[in-house]
Amino acid sequence: MQQARIDLVKKLFKQTLPAVDFASIRYHNDRDDQVAVRQGVLEPLRTGQDEGVMVTVHHRGGVGYAATSELTESGVRTAFERAVAWAERLGKAAVTNFSRIDMPHHRGEFKSPVRKPWESMTLKAKVDLLTDACNRLKRGSEIVDWAAELWHMRTDRLYLTNGGGEIFQSFDRMVPSLVVTANRGPETVTRTFGRMALCRQQGFEILIESGFNAASERIADEALELLAAPNCPEGKMDLLLAPDQMVLQIHESIGHPLELDRILGDERNYAGTSFVTMDMFGKYQYGSPLLNVTFDPSRPEQAASYAFDDEGRPAERQFIIKDGILLRPLGATVSETRADYDGVASARADSWRRPAIDRMSNLNVEPGKEFFDDMVESVEHGVYMQTNCSWSIDDSRNKFQFGCERAQLIENGKLTKVVKKPNYRGISSSFWRSLKAVGNGSTLEVLGTPNCGKGEPNQAITVGHASPPCLFANVDVFGGE
Amino acid sequence: MRQYFFDTADYLKSLLVGDEVYTAYLSGEDSDFCRFNGGRIRQAGSVKQNQLTLRLINGARHAAATVSLAGSKSSDQAALTSIVAELREQLAELPDDPYLMYATEVQSSDSVRASELPDSRDTVAQLVTKSKGLDMVGIFASGSIYRGFANSLGQRNWYACHPFNFDFSLYLRADKAVKSGYAGFHWQDQACDSKLHAAREQLEILKLTPKTIKPGKYRVYLSPAALNEVTDMLAWNGFGLKSHKTKQTSLLRMVDAGASMHESVTMLEHTAAGLSPDFSSAGFKRPAHVHLIERGQYKDCLVSPRSAKEFGVSTNGASEGESPESLEMAPGSIDLAQVPEVLGDGVYINNLWYLNYSDQSACRMTGLTRFASFWVEGGKIEQPLNVMRFDESALRMFGDHLIGLTKEREMIMSSHTYGQRSVSSVHLPGALVKDFSFTL
Numbered sequence: 042m043q044q045a046r047i048d049l050v051k052k053l054f055k056q057t058l059p060a061v062d063f064a065s066i067r068y069h070n071d072r073d074d075q076v077a078v079r080q081g082v083l084e085p086l087r088t089g090q091d092e093g094v095m096v097t098v099h100h101r102g103g104v105g106y107a108a109t110s111e112l113t114e115s116g117v118r119t120a121f122e123r124a125v126a127w128a129e130r131l132g133k134a135a136v137t138n139f140s141r142i143d144m145p146h147h148r149g150e151f152k153s154p155v156r157k158p159w160e161s162m163t164l165k166a167k168v169d170l171l172t173d174a175c176n177r178l179k180r181g182s183e184i185v186d187w188a189a190e191l192w193h194m195r196t197d198r199l200y201l202t203n204g205g206g207e208i209f210q211s212f213d214r215m216v217p218s219l220v221v222t223a224n225r226g227p228e229t230v231t232r233t234f235g236r237m238a239l240c241r242q243q244g245f246e247i248l249i250e251s252g253f254n255a256a257s258e259r260i261a262d263e264a265l266e267l268l269a270a271p272n273c274p275e276g277k278m279d280l281l282l283a284p285d286q287m288v289l290q291i292h293e294s295i296g297h298p299l300e301l302d303r304i305l306g307d308e309r310n311y312a313g314t315s316f317v318t319m320d321m322f323g324k325y326q327y328g329s330p331l332l333n334v335t336f337d338p339s340r341p342e343q344a345a346s347y348a349f350d351d352e353g354r355p356a357e358r359q360f361i362i363k364d365g366i367l368l369r370p371l372g373a374t375v376s377e378t379r380a381d382y383d384g385v386a387s388a389r390a391d392s393w394r395r396p397a398i399d400r401m402s403n404l405n406v407e408p409g410k411e412f413f414d415d416m417v418e419s420v421e422h423g424v425y426m427q428t429n430c431s432w433s434i435d436d437s438r439n440k441f442q443f444g445c446e447r448a449q450l451i452e453n454g455k456l457t458k459v460v461k462k463p464n465y466r467g468i469s470s471s472f473w474r475s476l477k478a479v480g481n482g483s484t485l486e487v488l489g490t491p492n493c494g495k496g497e498p499n500q501a502i503t504v505g506h507a508s509p510p511c512l513f514a515n516v517d518v519f520g521g522e
Numbered sequence: 523m524r525q526y527f528f529d530t531a532d533y534l535k536s537l538l539v540g541d542e543v544y545t546a547y548l549s550g551e552d553s554d555f556c557r558f559n560g561g562r563i564r565q566a567g568s569v570k571q572n573q574l575t576l577r578l579i580n581g582a583r584h585a586a587a588t589v590s591l592a593g594s595k596s597s598d599q600a601a602l603t604s605i606v607a608e609l610r611e612q613l614a615e616l617p618d619d620p621y622l623m624y625a626t627e628v629q630s631s632d633s634v635r636a637s638e639l640p641d642s643r644d645t646v647a648q649l650v651t652k653s654k655g656l657d658m659v660g661i662f663a664s665g666s667i668y669r670g671f672a673n674s675l676g677q678r679n680w681y682a683c684h685p686f687n688f689d690f691s692l693y694l695r696a697d698k699a700v701k702s703g704y705a706g707f708h709w710q711d712q713a714c715d716s717k718l719h720a721a722r723e724q725l726e727i728l729k730l731t732p733k734t735i736k737p738g739k740y741r742v743y744l745s746p747a748a749l750n751e752v753t754d755m756l757a758w759n760g761f762g763l764k765s766h767k768t769k770q771t772s773l774l775r776m777v778d779a780g781a782s783m784h785e786s787v788t789m790l791e792h793t794a795a796g797l798s799p800d801f802s803s804a805g806f807k808r809p810a811h812v813h814l815i816e817r818g819q820y821k822d823c824l825v826s827p828r829s830a831k832e833f834g835v836s837t838n839g840a841s842e843g844e845s846p847e848s849l850e851m852a853p854g855s856i857d858l859a860q861v862p863e864v865l866g867d868g869v870y871i872n873n874l875w876y877l878n879y880s881d882q883s884a885c886r887m888t889g890l891t892r893f894a895s896f897w898v899e900g901g902k903i904e905q906p907l908n909v910m911r912f913d914e915s916a917l918r919m920f921g922d923h924l925i926g927l928t929k930e931r932e933m934i935m936s937s938h939t940y941g942q943r944s945v946s947s948v949h950l951p952g953a954l955v956k957d958f959s960f961t962l
Binding site: 082083085086087088089090091092093097103104105106107108109110111112113116120123124126127128130131134135136163164165168185186222224226227228229231305306307309310311313314394395396431432433434435436437439440442444462464466468494497498499500501517521522 | 555556557559560563564565566568569570572577584585586587588589590591592593594597601612615616617619620621646647650657659660661663689690691696699701768770774775778779828875876877878879880881882883884886888889890892909911913915938939940942943961
């Protein structure tokens, strides 16, 4: 971000700051670029440049916010007036006395550790790279659609408070994707790489580290193989989930149910409630003793690493579940004050036009002790599923059903036949207790998704999930029609 | 905002050189939002934003950028000058786009929908009072929404509306709740009261002991709100030409394998009766309606300009995602009041939740009941139902298993606010379905 913009926002904040209990301004300067090649043809380039501020006040017990892209004294002053008017008029009807919340006023900085930035390649070089990856996806006449894409997001944020807080954070994220679709008669299958499960705070180094450059032929061949494969069998069996499915399993059945705003009921009209209640923290057996889950904003390359959340609270690694026992919720300063229970630095907003809410940030399953081959060898009758393609869970985050792109049977300790349209279902509160093996550090993958939806008004945000493959016992598995 | 946008459009033309053409699409709002929990205020605020998507075209090359307008002439003009220069630099590096199609026939329009909205803070204060003693959760959104299109060929389109949308639920305990909503353009206190009253009445039924049913096949009634979740899934990629040509449509078996729906099923994209503007972000005028499914047979696709060029057909002004924005389903012949009687023994589903495909090629989807769903026995609502998961093909729901559709339909204005407030809507009947599979 240009120093001039930082100076301008600081000046505007100083000029317009109202006399209230708490006031903050959060400035965003975002840029995102998408370059995609489909069937060898460059898709229209997408570039977004988004700049604006969100002001928030706590005043006379109430809360008010206002967002504007008018970065002038009159624009920001009007925004503060609107925020104050909300707080003043309706403060007595607020869910809590916002004036009594001890909001953070820290100073600090954060920058994504990018080695090969977006600008280090020319547009032509990016197009050439994607054209090559795209063309290598067309491995037969039954492949009916194929595409390669790079999505880069840069977000610069400045957060100032009336108590002297001043935080500048700069995030660079990249999402590489490959998609290939094959068809035979009434049957269509799609195989992907990256897409919604691979998002990191990295530059072009992500392509080498994730295996993007060598993935085209593999996923195209797998799509063709799936066309000819039988449906996944139905029955109770052991289920080994690859990291690119664990992302979704962690996200939906650990992350969301532990968000404190859901537990407090804020999300009940939209994203839902939670089967978790406040009395469970500190004692509830969430999973088997092999389950260890951390809120970890400190892993440099992970999608949602940061030094401070969007309410200015310093972020640090915390165990959320240890040895299977539920320890603490994903709730930030406002929620933890309302609940009177320690949370984490997880208040986040997806843009300048939305207020911060409780989010899961980086939520990781810590590695266990098993090598992948040893987990396979331990299974007599089971299935290995890869890459999420379908997700559905009830509003309490309990009854779930997830589908994957590809599966392989495990018979007598060996990976055997490929099967298509694998699905499984279960209940969160019992599923994690059936965890019987966790992959070791060598099997861990650092993944994430750029599109987690939640909130009223709605927000879509980037979250990170690192996980090894995990083995679950006696799961209800089935296939397509 | 209208004049500001058109002035900006004139300025953009002054930046062009040679044979360059531009198109510009404005998507803006000046909205108030208030979020409730327990009948009290969790977050309240206002959002003013205007996003301009500018496309610079030279021959068969083009590049676009979306920027947030500041609303002040000098800074916006400076920003746009710099963006045009950046796009021009990009064009030099780009190949010709074989699928470029942009609006060349000038079709200007102007539409401002009348409305009457009280001050949002007054309305919110009233809602707090009305909710006294109720565990009301939800969001109130109100204010202006704008869409505009302009190009250097002289086309100018403007659309403005000023709707409100109070999307709420009343909770009894845990996951037992009634979902409702009141949306429109003219706030009427009495209409809001009657919505709250109706929800409150259903809350009484939720006080009865809930019933848990075993997985299996049941007769069900899907209310318009529940049916909206099913049609939302179909809208995901069911109706677009690209998804048909690349065999990714969930209606593949209708299109390629001779499957059909019940002859009472007719679906159309009815722009003339919906809330969305009749021009697309690419500047193409949309027809009054496009018949997607007629009497159980697949008829027409939604076609974006890009797909039109790629597959050699005409565009019908569909958005890039080729999803309906004003989906309408023809009514049936069952009186809404007779639904429990026709249902006999079965499940009255007011809302569904979190649908996704479990087998996309077979149009089979899974999801859950949510909010107030009831067990009906002998034609009478008997008990609230505990959450059940279903896994069922929409081809069966709307095909052999469809008992009938209701005469009455509901117009549902979308309450979605990702990025900004939506102007999508649906107009749907309720549906009675037999052999509906619950699985968990």
